[in-house]
Amino acid sequence: MAQKEEMASMNVALKQSITIHEELPKEELFKNIKEAEGKLSMFQCSKPKIQRVPYMLREHKSFEKYYEPRAVAIGPIHHDKPRCQLAEKFKLALAAKFIEQSGCGAEVLHKIIEDNIKTLKECYDEEATRFYTDEALIQLLFVDGCSTLQFIYSFMNNELASFKIKRDQVAFAEQDLFLLENQLPYEVLKLLMSQSAKKEVLNDAIHDFVTRNISKRNKHSKHKKTPQPEGTVIHVEEPTHLLQLLRTEMLGPEKSEAKKNKSKHLRQSFRNIQELKAAGIHLKPSKTNTLRDISFDSRCFAGILHLPPISVDDSLGPKFLNLIAYELCPDFQNDFGVTSYICFLDSLIDHAEDVQHLRSAGVLHNLLGSDEEVAQLFNEIGTDLVPNSETYRNVTSRLEKHYKTKWKTWMAQFCHDHFSSPWTIIAFLGVLAALGLSGIQTWYSISSPPCACDAVCKYLKKQLKIE
Template identity: 75%
Template structure:
């Protein structure tokens, strides 16, 4: 608990700073500075705490609905919400089924949580569990852990109809399981899974459930390329144990870690939207995989190809991305802001509905939300006030800027775009080329062809007439 108190003090210091008043001595100030240094070292080396969405994101009132559960409350933050009380009844039924399929009794499963309650409490920010006794927190984590595992297992193996859970409740529950303030420590799930004879099936179900909720077109049949299937993704056994399901979702979306640090120069790019890129001869192509980092650019002659991972945009996309961004912004989570940078990239590419239309035409974006205007508005809204990692996608942006600033490439691309933008202009151009070609052939044949027999007879008659 001493470590928990130290981390809590560090959080408080980060939130409020040190209050300086007239009675404060310089010795006290220096002492506080030394203590802050030691706490910071501990703070940076620990796993991120389960905590609330940072205040700077909650300032956007239109986003608040994306951070709170609509069907089921998991963990201590939203446990008492009235609209989530129906789910508490389903939790009991799901837990009963989980216990039935385990190798032990409900008492045994409860005790494994009880024996580790201090460690599990330490997974949360102190503010989250302050009002819970060890007994109350144990019961909460036991019930939420068992029911979450059973829900995920039943979802993957199509057993949810057995519990009489309606489709709309299932859809909202799926979204709720990936909210930052609605997370369980992954350690809770692991402790309970280890007591079940279905441990391997439960573990696989969790990863399949996470992949099922990735906003990429992995389940669609692509017209040109095969999008990566789950077996192409990161090896489950090589993944470091996540803090919670939201972090596991982020890991799956980003794919394998990059080997070494990428060096990027010239980070002052003025990035363009899709329409501007198209006018400069840059075409969109779907990437081979759906991982967010699989973005590349190739320039061939005066034509460039920007490869982007396919993505499906539906009602769940906003909550998932905003909660991933909120997680990246948590003060104790050390990361490179990859998801934030991805959203900023898409926000820069998408200004208007026409940009969304181009992404759809290229099979890069699947619009399941509504009109293209809605999609453009969603990305512009999510991308507001975000600060990306300038090194992420830096090399891609540099190559695009280099292509864009090449006058010769841009001129050729604009010429082709203006004069050959429709099939009719292309056919007309081919017709002119054909006419010119035929005329040239006729002229060449007239000049170079030998005289015919008729020409020879006429020439002979002319000579005879002159002699006479």
Template identity: 60%
Template sequence: MGEVRNGSREERFKKVREAPETPKHSSQPKIQKVPFMLRNPKTIQKFYEPRAVALGPFHHGNPRCELAEDFKLMLTKRFLKDTSQTVEALHQKVEEKIKELKDCYTEEATQRYDEETLAWMLFLDGCATLQFIQSFVDEKLEELSIKRDQIAFAQQDLFLLENQVPYQVLELLMNSSNKCGELKSSIETYVQANIGAPRKKQSKKPEQREPNVAITMEKEPAHLEKEPAHLLDLLRTRMLGTKKIPDNQDKDPPKNPDKRPKDHSVQSFRNVQELDAAGIHVTRSNSNYLGDISFVSHCFAGFLSLPAISVDDSTGPKFMNLIAYEMCHDFQNDFAVTSYISFLDALIDHADDVKKLRSADVLYNLLGSDKEVAKLFNKIGTDLVPNTDIYHDVKAEIEEHYKTKWKTWMSQFCHDHFSSPWTFLAFVGVLAALGLTGIQTWFAVYSPPSPCDVVCQNLKMRWKLK
């Protein structure tokens, strides 16, 4: 027994000595299950499990998605019409890459399937996905007698973390099609359609000082883009755009550190209503990129610019899966989506907060009541760990404005007296009445005697002499 113990101790010591200095990560994050800390039994089916179509190995054979298997065959047949190859030849291309494609998943996902079964699964799911997207963009899904509710559920299912097909599969199939360019364009159009929010109408505004921008985004040129891991990864990239340094921002730190916003470790403001009471108004950003959040202060008023967002039944699953993707241990990222949801959750507590965001054209409520929208963001914003660096300066400037008492008093005064045309007219009327009274008093005291007054005075004197 002593030898066994000694051997066991040596094995343990050996494991420590041979442990890597840092975790080893692949070039692309593997498709995996939703992290354990997010797998709440009450929400897992609603947010993370497919309701119409199962793609990839995790939910393959799910009874709820059995109807979609027939549609997969029909969509694949249509996809093959636009290729110059037979089903056997195209399937063989996937089969030849199966070891590489298998490595796109965690071992947990593929251990139940042999390579032949997995190759057929990815071939069928890849062809069906591409044809579904193109038919959706071209509005031809009704030709396959696919009902509207199934289309809506399938749209959500394509962006679930556990329901992803490697983008390498889609790329391989697109390159084998006669409509490669059209298919890639359809994917871009489809992803943009799932980002939502109408575009802002451009209008000329007077020049103002550059706001403190958290992250200004712009789309990166296609030839510089890295191939996405899957459709959910592409959706995240399009939502965030690429980071752009403002033209007036130097790469070096500012020479005058006093110009930086003060660091407030505690956030005292709670929601949009409190900000509005302090004279901070919400406006719509110039773009719909999630990072396009900025704050600018003018005199006693502040303006917080937010990107527009549409909220519907797909918003919850979409953001929860993006958050789950950012939490995957092998995905090195800046938690930008998580930070955006945390920021928005800090602004929304009640239905009235949602109402103010709607009034500012920042939020489009397609879900139902404003109360339901508030509940949704409070739910998906629970227990998140954001990147505190992303909105640090914006939050600090808001806090500095919020805690400046004279700005708050002036804003409250303007809110009380100028919030409607009637209160404004009443205020102007009071000022006019006071002004006229003052003028009348001044003339009564300081006005010089008129010629009539002189004549009357002389007549009175003569009458007395007589």
């Protein structure tokens, strides 16, 4: 009896777990098909929303390390994360300082968020805010917006020590501000800055902060406009959030030649930098550190590949992976610029020796650890990515053409084998000098006219024989 009851309960549970799919009336199906194109175009043309990392990346073995905040939760998605609760106390202190220095009261700043909550809420995917009332979201955006602006300003002016925030918390918080799931609408920052007496100073601090996170060699350098390469098109648009602002600054302006590039696509046959070097291709830093500033020049039997300088530290992995995740968001139409750069760099790096060549050329600054760790990092980031084949087509086609030109490879190999050190060069020059002197001596002995002394000697010899 007990066994029958158990079987019956199992059957009930099984039926409940099965989803019954019922067909739609034909008229409703046809209506949905007819309206689908219009809905899809509206979805794709809308401003990208702040959302979770796309599902295709959520199975990453180090998902928590790369995509979730470790010190401070910004916005609604990770607000209740236990390990970020300590930062909530610092947020209130930072917000208080921002309100004090803004020159207006907390009520004014709170009201401007309240008056725009409908627009600000639409900046998020519905799933991100569904458990928040409007009032709760207003308070969250108000505190997070004020504290974020004050953190950035104090960070760039070396004033965070006054808030008793430890160095490790500062480092993690800086990294957390560029996670896809940890973003505030840029409109929140803009609204709060508009009411502050330090509006221009705060705006400059944001851009300095973003610039610092592109290259950390000069950690607190003031923001400078990067000289732009020729043939570039500059589009200025309001960023969606700090991560998009980082992406825009990191990629730099789009080259106008990229849109009309008609280079014949050649399948890549080289596997890494070592093979390029053996073919006479050398590395040099580009004039700027923007990711689009990659070029290749072929000179006689040698070639020069220009790559933007990059600093590799603990923050690089999360930064690039979140930029890639942003480019993969379904409502963000883009050229996959960061994804394409990572794929291009991954195609050059296989082993630690490739990283060593990048370091020697001044292209890569290793602040992470061993060259092997850097190689593994880029190989990990570049796994299962689909680049935009048009982005570097001109560069890769010219690289491949040079690489497959045999006489250039032979000449490069000859020079590498025989002129790879100063001593071999000196020896070669010595041989040339000896051959030159020997040739001059031979020519002189054959071509020079008889000397008067030679004639006198011949005459004397002749007279002595006669006698």
